[in-house]
Amino acid sequence: MLDNDKIVKSNSLINARYQMELSEHRLMLVAIVKTRGTNKGFDKENPVEIAAKEYAEFFNIAPDNVYSMMKEAQDKLKRRTFDYSEVYKGKYTEHVSEPIFIRSSYVDSLGLIRLSFSPSIRPLISELEGKFTEYELMQIKELTSQYAIRLYELLIQWRTVGKVQEIPLDDFRLKLGVGKKDYERFYDLEKRVIDVAINQVKKHTDIKNIKMEKHKNGRVIRGISFTFTASFKKERDVISEIPLSQENSKIILNDKQANLFASMIAKNVCDCIEGFGYLNNIVDSNQNEKLLAKKIENDFKNGDVDQYEKALILCGFIDHSYKKKAKSTEQEIGEKPLVSQDVPITKPKNTRTKKSTEKTSIKSIETPSISDVFITEEKRIEKNTYDIPSHVMERYIINGGTMTEAELIACAKEEKKPSVSFVMREIGVLIEKKKQNK
Numbered sequence: 001m002l003d004n005d006k007i008v009k010s011n012s013l014i015n016a017r018y019q020m021e022l023s024e025h026r027l028m029l030v031a032i033v034k035t036r037g038t039n040k041g042f043d044k045e046n047p048v049e050i051a052a053k054e055y056a057e058f059f060n061i062a063p064d065n066v067y068s069m070m071k072e073a074q075d076k077l078k079r080r081t082f083d084y085s086e087v088y089k090g091k092y093t094e095h096v097s098e099p100i101f102i103r104s105s106y107v108d109s110l111g112l113i114r115l116s117f118s119p120s121i122r123p124l125i126s127e128l129e130g131k132f133t134e135y136e137l138m139q140i141k142e143l144t145s146q147y148a149i150r151l152y153e154l155l156i157q158w159r160t161v162g163k164v165q166e167i168p169l170d171d172f173r174l175k176l177g178v179g180k181k182d183y184e185r186f187y188d189l190e191k192r193v194i195d196v197a198i199n200q201v202k203k204h205t206d207i208k209n210i211k212m213e214k215h216k217n218g219r220v221i222r223g224i225s226f227t228f229t230a231s232f233k234k235e236r237d238v239i240s241e242i243p244l245s246q247e248n249s250k251i252i253l254n255d256k257q258a259n260l261f262a263s264m265i266a267k268n269v270c271d272c273i274e275g276f277g278y279l280n281n282i283v284d285s286n287q288n289e290k291l292l293a294k295k296i297e298n299d300f301k302n303g304d305v306d307q308y309e310k311a312l313i314l315c316g317f318i319d320h321s322y323k324k325k326a327k328s329t330e331q332e333i334g335e336k337p338l339v340s341q342d343v344p345i346t347k348p349k350n351t352r353t354k355k356s357t358e359k360t361s362i363k364s365i366e367t368p369s370i371s372d373v374f375i376t377e378e379k380r381i382e383k384n385t386y387d388i389p390s391h392v393m394e395r396y397i398i399n400g401g402t403m404t405e406a407e408l409i410a411c412a413k414e415e416k417k418p419s420v421s422f423v424m425r426e427i428g429v430l431i432e433k434k435k436q437n438k
Helices: 022-035 052-059 063-077 146-156 169-176 186-204 255-270 277-281 289-301 306-314 377-383 390-398 405-415 419-437
Strands: 006-010 048-051 081-088 092-099 101-107 112-117 132-136 163-168 207-217 220-230
Touching: 006 022, 022 048, 022 052, 022 063, 022 112, 022 146, 048 052, 052 063, 063 101, 063 112, 132 146, 146 163, 146 169, 146 186, 146 207, 146 220, 163 169, 163 289, 169 186, 169 220, 186 207, 255 289, 255 306, 255 419, 277 306, 289 306, 390 419, 405 419
Parallel strands: none
Antiparallel strands: 006 132, 048 112, 081 092, 101 112, 163 220, 207 220
């Protein structure tokens, strides 16, 4: 029965930090499967039920001791938590620990384990939208290392890409569920955990050709990344849900873009440029600019792009990877967000003057050439692509700017800066003058 069932998890849960032994992990995954298509497993009165016989047959475990093993696992599961971070009061990092189950019990006479997930887990395994990963339970049935199961999940969410960007070593240990005092030397971690997990995943799952790359600062290993290939038995087995950077994410960046725009955003945040202040809730503006740029670049490479969308557009990034049909929309200053949530910003059709106060209306979206997805600064100069988005021009005029669009572009070219960065700097200066005059 369980052979054809699928695990569905939010990417937030896959990337969360928690520790589990093999039997606990297996029991939790079977419980997730049991919730699909039912209302069971989400309150104390209606738990999912896992029979020892079914569990033993699926995982090929001798029936003599399987029930005692399951009882021990459920006893540990009721104390397990998963840890993650979120923003508190708009600017503080809150470290959250949530219980995975609110109820666990067993019935000796029936050889039955009964489990109910906590309310905080429900949206991460049920009624999911957008950022989730799906795989068949049978893929992990032969894995005998808890680390192999976690590695498989970390890789499978990137199956359509075949690459996992660099993960800081400490973060990787936590995601894999390795204890703080376990395998402290990387040599031991690699030989006893990573290599074992890689070999099991390659042998028993649909992920093959796994290669790990070590990233170092001098002689110290700071992080690791992976490349791999994923095989698909049938077209229906292809996972439609892709990690954050691919599915339902409005912006996709390649490595060159990630480096360039991370540097631009970091500079604007550190310079307190108008429009970038909202990032103070996400990053530390007091951090060294280079370190901040590296942090943002790592976020981009790990798929955490959506929160930087507004900043990317203000820096002149134009994303042409949209698959959605463009929709007409109208954007009014002061009434709607600076950046549209549904459509990319097009270049202004008319040059604004200093007396212009009319509202900007975006009537249609043109689909640019794919070859223009990434334009280097040199090519911007060569192709005269220093266009200023209309919403940025409006902000400049509203704050008292007197230069025309053409004059702003000329100044940007003279300083060899992207026009949007130049204009945002000018807006910041105008706002400071207003404050001083008050």
